[in-house]
Amino acid sequence: MLKFLRKYNKALFAFFSVTLILTWLVPSAIQEFSKNSASSNAVWATVGNGETITLAEQQKLTRQVKMIDVLQIPFSKEIGINGNPGQWYLLVREAKQAGLVGGPSEGKELLEKIVGGQANPGEAMSQSSQQYMMLLGEMCRAGGCQPPVVYETLSQLAGVARMLSLTGSAPRLSEARLKSDAQNALTGLSADVVVISADMPLPTNDPQPTPEQVEKLVKENADKEPGKGSHGMGYRQSEKVQLEWFVIPAQQVRDQMANDPRLSNVELRKAFLRNPTSFGAKIGEVDPNFDAFKDQVRTKLLNQITASRMDEMAKFIADQAQLSTRALPKDGIYTKLPNDWQNLPGLPGLPALAADMAKQFGVAVPKVEIVGPTVVSGLNSVNGLGTATSDRFGTQPTPLAQLVAMTKELKPTEVRAVLQVGVIGPPLRAPDPSRAPRTNPNQPAPANQELTTDLFAFRVLQAMPAHAAANAAEVGAIATQDEQKLLRFAVLESNLSAIETKAKESGLESVAREYNTKVDFAPQIRAADMKFIQYGMKMPTAISGLGEDATVVNEIVKRALAIPQGEFANSSDAARTFVIASPNKLAIVAVHVRDVLPMYAEDYNGLANNQRFRNAITDESNQVKIVDEFSFAALSARNKFTIAKEPTGPVDASAPEPPIDSAG
Helix, strand or coil: CHHHHHHCHHHHHHHHHHHHHHHHHHHHHHHHHHHHHHHHCCEEEEECCCEEEEHHHHHHHHHHHHHHHHHCCHHHHHCCCCCCHHHHHHHHHHHHHCCCCCCHHHHHHHHHHHHCCCCCCCCCCCHHHHHHHHHHHHHHHHHCCCHHHHHHHHHHHHHHHHHHHHHHHCCCCCHHHHHHHHHHHHCEEEEEEEEEECCCCCCCCCCCCCHHHHHHHHHHCCCCCCCCCHHHCCCCECCEEEEEEEEECHHHHHHHHCCCHHHCHHHHHHHHHHCHHHHCCCCCCCCCCHHHHHHHHHHHHHHHHHHHHHHHHHHHHHHHHHHHHHCCCEECCEECCCCCHHHCCCCCCHHHHHHHHHHHHCCCCCCCEEEEEEEHHHHHHCCCHHHCEECCCCCCCEEHHHHHCCCHHHCCCCCCCCCCCCCECCCEECCCHHHCCCCCCCCCCCCCCCCCCCEEEEEEEEEECCECCCCHHHHCHHHHHHHHHHHHHHHHHHCHHHHHHHHHHHCHHHHHHHCCCCEEEEEEECCCCHHHHCCCCCCCCCECCCECCHHHHHHHHHHHHCCCHHHHCCCCCCCCEEEEEECCCCEEEEEEEEEEECCCHHHHHHHHCCHHHHHHHCCHHHCCCHHHHCCHHHHHHHHCCEECCCCCCCCCCCCCCCCCCCCC
16 A cells, blocks of 8 residues: 555655546635526616626627727717616617617728728738728727627617607607697788887986996906897907008009119010010010000019018018017017017118118108008908908918917917017018919919009007906996986886887887887798798898897787787777887887788798708707717616616726737
8 A cells, every 4th residue: 555655656646646636616605696697697687578688798888888988989978878788788778669770781881981992802901991990990809898799789789860850850740739839930910010119218208328327337247248238238348459560552652663673675685585476476486576565564573573672671670579589588489578668779660661771672661551450350441451361370371360469468369470569570472463373274364563562560559458348438328328328218118018008009000100110011020931941041021220120020920820810800900000119129119010921832832841840840848859868867767777786896808809800
């Protein structure tokens, strides 16, 4: 026995060691396997009529959501798919029930569309093929799965997108409801109308606003853009600038260069002989007659010499601006100027530059002019200067107003030009009329057309960025006028019943005389103008003296339709007369309906199949809101979805990365 043990001791030791290890590990392994198996089969949620979703399925859904996150699709964030496997499951479930989800091949096609190509075996990979493989690999890594699962997920995503698109484009509107809405919009009427606007003084006791009332109005609308506040008020102050500028007319330089030695007869003849055809001579003509083309040659050379001189002047302006700030400290790309930069020696203004220009080039001293403070857009109306542009910032000429809007002190969002208060700006040139569009684009500009591209120099003296109005004084008289309109409208609105009574008893003419206005006849008043509704634009009929006010028009039509059609012809004038307030326009509208213009079946039938008409006629309450319709709460309620157990741990991310199989 001892001999046997000595002979096989190593084998026996190995056997019993393995047996001991297995005896120790097997129970825990069985226990762990049972635990994982039970966990995977545990119910995570229920849906519908008792249908269950296991934790294993929930983990797959989580991986799918992670793959979708890689694509960064906007609607997935809007409706809340990100990080919500439950919502993704419900979206896919409804898309499948609607028959909108295809097979994995559709997912493969979608991936090809996203990157614009596919990797084909045995072929050199193009850029799109590389992008295809990179995106496929990234999605596989994000979800920890093989390509077939990616294709399955993408096919489901395509089905969900198709479902959302179909739902969003289909208004929740029955044919009967559409016809009713169309009748309200297209039924019109002819009427006499009197508009009493708060713009006009009241006949008696015209209210006058107090300073306190004006200040309160400005404070309430200080940061609102004009027309965007209540009743169209708004006092936010636009960007304003003040400039100094001068112009050097091209004609003045042209006259100066007319006696240049380069325009002597000898030089003109030399230029002509170098290229006769450029001056109008026929191609191939032997010994063309110079005298016949002398005027054309002189005009063209004079234009060239003048343009060269103007370029020298423009360079001089740019150089002087750069030299004046070279010795000053810098603040990034800008020059650092003190608050009293006007008194800074070595920083020339436009008057000094104008004198230097006259001395350097022998022209008359340009007159320096001041414009502003004015809104930046108002610079376009400055004669001459308003049309000037710079070609130094981009491929297209930059207009003056756009250039000035980039001034540092205005805190611009776009900075292509370095411009600041106190520093001379880049030289500007007026548009060249010879390059303006012609009636016949095939007809060249005349060779003898004079050059008129004037040269401008400018400097920004003040720049005030857009800001909320500080007080009524900054706004000016417009705030007082607006407050007075509000007070007048309040008086008119309080007298609405009295005005309506007078209109019913004495007619619209008496109301018009009292309030110093007139009676206008409106042949058609409709909530939707027939000329525009066919193109998808629901625009109410504009009323003379009031303009467009959908609320007023809808109320007029509503009151007119309240009179039974069979009784309308025999109804009294008083029954067809009413008064409506228009808070949006600060006006009172008195109406006497003459006739109702019904919507005819021919009109409706011609428009009913027009999708633009259907979209326009449907109000917002009938539109499907995708975000609300497919929110997690709405989906859960429709599908009876209930989470039974939240996962206790994260999705297993320790699994090895799967190989990328492009063939799927």
